[in-house]
């Protein structure tokens with residue numbers, strides 16, 4: 001068997017289930033679940049309509065490359081959103097539809113990490129758990145990049161030694177970040193791509209929260225956008241993944257894409273033809289409609305912005321800031337995060353995710369310790385109630401370390 005299987009840790013939601021089972025609860029039905037980042041926005045009618053209209057398409061096998069129309073729709077969206085000139089991004093060469101970013105993030109390591117010659121796949125810490133599992137199952141060793149609290153848990157690439165870069169074949173970054181909501185800036189991309197050129201590794205940017213941000217006039221910078229702005233030729237060594245899950249609030253549709261370097265994408269395409277992950281034609285039709293529409297996305301963004309707007313008013317604490325993007329509050333508490341999660345559930349009926357489930361201990365420190373991740377996805381009144389309870393429990397002097 002693949003030795004990487006024994007290295008896989010229990011998934012955070014399995015650990016949460018286990019924690020939950022130990023908490024005595026009178027009424028399970030009234031729990032407010034803010035542990036999972038599952039959008040609760042209204043299902044866009046245009047997606048429903050496109051799904052119904054194309055239901056006959058399930059009679060056919062889809063192709064791995066996807067339809068020309070879908071790739072064109074994704075390319076047009078990328079160009080509009082990231083101000084990329086249309087002639088710079090070829091729908092045929094620079095884009096590949098995938099069934100959500102999760103499978104792509106996993107498959108990319110299996111297909112592209114050069115584990116024979118290089119030890120590491122690098123990832124942030126805390127992080128979206130797929131990166132680590134993908135590294136293990138590809139036969140690589142995860143290298144947890146230093147992500148200081150002072151930088152909003154974004155990696156500080158400059159702290160990474162040349163000896164590590166030399167042994168790295170692939171780097172995952174996540175911007176906007178899950179869990180912290182921080183965004184990589186031009187200097188981050190510039191330094192990372194400089195290292196990629198010197199040490200010859202692939203950069204994979206997980207941008208699935210790119211459409212959920214606070215400042216309508218200042219959307220988060222994307223990796224392809226940065227490539228273009230900095231005159232990088234053909235998105236060399238760069239891949240971006242994104243999906244409709246958060247943008248359009250349809251995580252069950254399983255629809256996303258990988259875009260970037262055409263030489264790398266061609267290899268990944270070859271891998272996917274064998275992996276068998278072609279997107280159903282019906283889903284392709286619905287996705288095409290979704291990428292072409294911004295109205296529902298603006299509405300969704302407004303929903304999250306209202307929720308995120310509650311944070312500073314409720315906590316009234318200079319240290320607790322509204323995250324730049326995404327819909328998570330990554331909140332430091334005065335007590336252990338696992339104890340806090342149990343207490344909140346038992347006494348407040350609120351379920352959150354303990355921060356240490358999303359991070360790994362390095363030099364005796366788990367950067368997620370004492371943090372909880374609160375997904376502000378529900379209606380504003382539900383989020384308000386949950387945040388008020390969290391404040392009352394941990395910031396009113398009732399519970400101290």
Ligand SMILES: Cc1ncc(COP(=O)(O)O)c(C=O)c1O
Pocket residue numbers: 037099100101102103128174177178206208242243244245251255256
């Ligand atoms: C950072 C991050 N990347 C990727 C995903 C996977 O999303 P999907 O496969 O639905 O595109 C998630 C899901 O929550 C996520 O938080």
